[in-house]
Amino acid sequence: MSTLSRPQPALRTLTTSHCIPEEPASAQPTTPSSPTSMPPSLGYSSTSSLDEPEEPVARRRRASTKLISQSARDIQKIIGGATTTSITEKCCGGGCCMAITNTDKLTYERVPLPDNDAYRALKLEVGLIPTRLSGVPQVTPKNTVELLSTKHATSIPSPADSGIGLENEAEARDGSVDFTPHGIESHKIDTSIHPPNFVQPHPPYNVYSAKLFSARELTKPGAEKRTYHVELDITDYPVEDGGDFKVGGAIGVMAPNEAGMVEELMDLLCIPRHLRDRPVLLKTGGGRWPTVWGGEKPRELITTRRDLLTWTSDIESYYPTKQLIRFLAEYASDEDEKKLLMYLCSANGQDLFCSLRTGPHMTLVQLLHAFPSSKPPLDQLLAHLEYIKARFYSLSNDPVESCVPRAGCARLIEIAVTIHQDSDWRAGTRTGHGSGFFERQAKRFIEAHEKGEKIDLRVPIFKGLMANPLAKEFVPDGPMLLIGAGVGIAPFRGFVQRRLKMANCANKVWVLQGVRDSLLDEIYSGEWGVHEDEVKRVVESRQASGKGKYVQDEVRAQADLVWFVINSLDGRVFVCGSSQGMGEGVENALIDVAVQKGNLGREEAQKFWDIKKKDGQYVAETW
Known part of the structure; x- marks a missing residue:
């Protein structure tokens, strides 16, 4: 039997192994x-x-x-x-300081930081910056954009249109294509309230200028989030392919950027005031912008700088990319600002860039205030910005029978909008792009109404998602259980309105509504119909007694009802609301119900609900 022994030294040979x-x-x-x-x-x-x-x-x-x-x-x-602190200060953030084995070849400098409130609000902790950077991106815009004088145009678009593609001009002249915005007379087009005609949703829809019929705040002062109820007049909405408005459907809204922010951005870019509304020829090298939904191809059209910044380019929703920061560095006249911007978008400044992306929300306006020497040309800036995407809002009423006698039987659609808020370096908080637009319009309407004034306010909409899961799976018969929290309960109001209009259906719909405090943020209380007390249960998560519970807790408490509905002929369980917290909690509660009432294991219970979802009996619309 062999014994363990220490390995003997290897024999040296006439090779290069002695160098190892x-x-x-x-x-x-x-x-x-x-x-x-x-x-x-x-x-x-x-x-x-x-x-x-x-x-x-x-x-x-x-x-x-x-x-x-x-x-x-x-x-x-x-x-x-050197101390540990000095080594860490030179680290690029991805652990790269561990790879530095020859630090005497690297040189660093401390760059003076911008001295303004916009920069300080970014809360960037900048230490020493390498004098030689690596991984700096090239300035490569997604698309080429040019703004030229209209004298370069090969034809002149219709004066009634605020932006017609020149490739369609012949058709526009002979009348074969109608570019007139619905809801506004062609000679009264005002792009301060309606987008240019080249901003089009997906075919076959056009943007419709819906008149704001009514607006009110649903939540009470002190509520954590503000929610508004908005009624839009669609009496003259054009007949288009794709069917009519449906209960549970959603409309698309083409919300503009706030006018004050657009004006401030043009000030920061030093665009002369006499040029801001002057017609220009826009030429693009490809893509869909600025038509949003059009095919990917080069375009030429007549527009203005203000219209492009108002209706086509998102200047407030997106965090800056490295490409955008690199682009701003290209046009920074101050050398210290240029060095800092270049460091932000380099591989060496990865940790700082991550801090920027995960820190307080910022807008393009704040970024230009923070680095005031950067004055990029507008056409090239537009090529680096994201385009404004349509926002979608579920209908909160039954749109089939919505005649309003006091308005000459006007046809209305109703939506509920919860105001999304982010941090802001000047005001403390700022509203989201779409919800902020609705709040501005609602406040203007409410103020005018209180003064006894009539005001013409418009909301650019289009018939958007009438085949979304909520609208698609709604059926006139069979029991329904509707589970929602916050503004997620809004589309279920239309479901109940439709059911209560039908005979023998009052006892076939139930609602579980989750709120924080019913005195502050319960929406549509008393507006569900004469059987509201019989069909709706409100669950409060923040009761003064400290005994609050969430809507998923009520799902478990109503296990018998849940099991009855989902196993009935044409039974449906609908869930709508935020996916974080409520959506996940309700799904787990439904699995618990299947385990309890069906004597199933958790995996079997999960498969049970997966089958129900595939069959359209369990519909979860969360975001």
Whole structure:
């Protein structure tokens, strides 16, 4: 039987193997009879201390590795007495400081930071910046954009249109294509309230200028989030392919950027005031912008700088990309600002860029205030911005029978909009793009109504998602259980209105509504119909008594009802609301119900609801 013994030194041959550093014995595996080994030191030295203990004979080290140190004294020689703090300060953020083995070849500088409130609100902790950066992106816009004088145009578009593609001009002249906005007379087009005609939703729809019929705030003062109820007049909405408005459907809204923000942006870009509304020829190299939904192809059209910034380019919703920061650096006249912007978009400044992206929300206006020497040309800036996307809002009424006698049997659609808020460097908070537009319009209407004034306010809409899961799976018969929280309950109001108009259906619909505090943020209380007390249960999560519960808790409490509905002929369970918290909680509660009432394991219960979802009996619309 062989015995364990220490490996013998390898024989030297006439090869280059003698150039490979020998590995210390501490890296060898230990045996019960051998002493416990210590991990090898980190660092490199060609003159290790003679005072160190003599190392045992070692086996040959792999050629792909290199011994760089054997003692703490070696490490001290490498870093030159630098502290941990100074090493960390030079790190790029992705652990790259661990890869720096020759720091004396790297030079750093401390760049003076911009001295303004916009920059300080970014809360960036900038230390030393390398004088030589790596991984800096190239200035490559997604699309080429040019703004030229109209004298370069090959034809003149119709004066009634605020933006007709020149490729369609012949058709526009002979009348074969109608570019007139619905809801507004052609000679009264005002792009301060309606988008230019080249801003089109998906076919076959056009943007319709819906008159704001009524607006009111649903939540009470003190509510954590504000929610508004808005009624829009669609009496003259054009007949288009794709069917009529449906209960549970959603409309698309083409919300503009706030006028004050657009004006401030043009001030920051030093665009002369006499040029802001002057017609220009826009030429693009491809893509869909600025038509939003059109095919990807080059375009030429007549428009204005203000219309492009108001209706086509999102200047407030998106965090800056490295490409945008690199582009701003290209046009920064101040050398310190340029260095800082270049560092932000480089691989060395990755940690700082991550802090920027995950920190307080910012807009393009704030970024230009923070780096005031950057004055990029508008046409090239437009090529780096995202385009404004349509916002979708579920109908909160039954749109089939919505005649309003007091308005000459006007036909209305109703929606509920909860105001989304983010941080703002000047005002403290700012509203979201779409919800902020609705709040501005609602407040103007409410103020005018209180003064006894009539005001013509418009909301650019189009018939958007009438085949979404809520509208598609709604059926006139069979029991329904509707589960929602916050504004997610709004589309279910239309469901109940439709059911209560039908005979023998009052006892076939139930609503579980989750709110924080019913006195502050319960929406549509008393507006569900004469059987509201019988069909609706409100669950409060923040009761003064401290005994609040969430809507998913009520789902478990109503296990018998849930099991009855989902196993009935044409039974439906609908869930609508935020996916975080409520959506996940309700799904887990439904699984618990299946486990309890169906005597199923959790995996079987999950498969049960998956089958119901596939069959259209369980519909979850969350965001």
